[in-house]
Amino acid sequence: MRLQNKIILITGSGSGIGKATALLFASEGATVVVNDLSVEKGEETVEEIKQAGGSALFVQADVTDPDSVKSMVDQIIAAYGRIDVLFNNAGISGVGAIHEVEPEDWDRVIKVNIRGVFLPSKYVLPHMMERREGSIINMSSCIAEIGLGRRASYSATKGAVLSLTKSMQVDYAPYQIRVNALLPGTIMTPFVENYLRNSYDDPEAAINSLKKRQLSGDLGRPEDVAKAALFLASDESKFMMGSPLYIDGGVVFG
Numbered sequence: 001m002r003l004q005n006k007i008i009l010i011t012g013s014g015s016g017i018g019k020a021t022a023l024l025f026a027s028e029g030a031t032v033v034v035n036d037l038s039v040e041k042g043e044e045t046v047e048e049i050k051q052a053g054g055s056a057l058f059v060q061a062d063v064t065d066p067d068s069v070k071s072m073v074d075q076i077i078a079a080y081g082r083i084d085v086l087f088n089n090a091g092i093s094g095v096g097a098i099h100e101v102e103p104e105d106w107d108r109v110i111k112v113n114i115r116g117v118f119l120p121s122k123y124v125l126p127h128m129m130e131r132r133e134g135s136i137i138n139m140s141s142c143i144a145e146i147g148l149g150r151r152a153s154y155s156a157t158k159g160a161v162l163s164l165t166k167s168m169q170v171d172y173a174p175y176q177i178r179v180n181a182l183l184p185g186t187i188m189t190p191f192v193e194n195y196l197r198n199s200y201d202d203p204e205a206a207i208n209s210l211k212k213r214q215l216s217g218d219l220g221r222p223e224d225v226a227k228a229a230l231f232l233a234s235d236e237s238k239f240m241m242g243s244p245l246y247i248d249g250g251v252v253f254g
């Protein structure tokens with residue numbers, strides 16, 4: 001068991017990559033705190049973990065709301081006394097080139113994808129600093145490194161998360177806290193399905209064109225990213241600090 005006795009908080013783990021990671025981490029011995037905006041989806045993840053014999057707790061919170069995040073962290077500390085790993089996974093999509101994006105849509109994407117990393121980190125870090133250990137995984141995207149059209153707000157946020165990861169690593173290295181980033185390519189999740197449905201008249205053609213951009217010739221699965229997150233969460237990656245980890249089927253070279 002690679003995560004035996006670890007207490008791990010995963011934001012946005014009611015669906016997609018977060019859910020697959022929660023299931024994998026629990027199967028590796030972690031107690032997983034499943035967070036999501038949606039009570040229904042979050043409780044479903046916890047139920048699946050418990051049915052498989054794992055340990056999990058659901059805490060509903062909006063990662064953009066300071067009171068909500070602080071009370072989630074307080075609840076976890078009261079229940080378990082510590083948080084070993086924080087996976088800042090929750091995020092939303094944003095579609096459109098700059099001239100097409102409405103200011104309120106821009107702000108919403110910025111808020112969830114950047115504030116949603118800032119707030120959980122802000123309230124978890126003091127506990128990790130006190131214990132002088134911890135691992136934080138921030139969800140960026142390969143879009144931080146490659147140019148994809150009509151994804152202005154989303155690209156801006158994922159680039160920001162990557163540079164924030166490096167800045168955090170410098171600040172918290174003295175406390176033996178590691179901060180790394182995941183950069184997935186296109187992973188078939190409800191997030192991507194919604195994006196394709198809302199952005200293209202012919203989603204199947206769009207999927208085929210995305211596949212052609214991959215060296216792998218295929219798109220990723222949530223489990224592919226979960227395995228990379230497992231590596232960053234475990235002590236096996238103890239020499240990785242402030243690093244971007246690509247799980248993208250080679251799309252950055254495509």
Ligand code: NAD
Nearest residue numbers: 012015016017036037062063090091141184186187189191
């Ligand atoms: P998803 O939509 O399947 O899951 C995201 C979850 O986050 C949902 O359950 C949603 O309810 C939750 N969420 C949204 N806003 C929230 C909030 N304010 N507070 C708490 N929870 C909230 O998406 P996914 O594809 O699994 O994406 C997860 C992360 O991975 C996102 O940050 C996304 O940007 C990133 N990512 C995804 C891909 C991909 O191709 N799927 C690629 C690169 C990066």
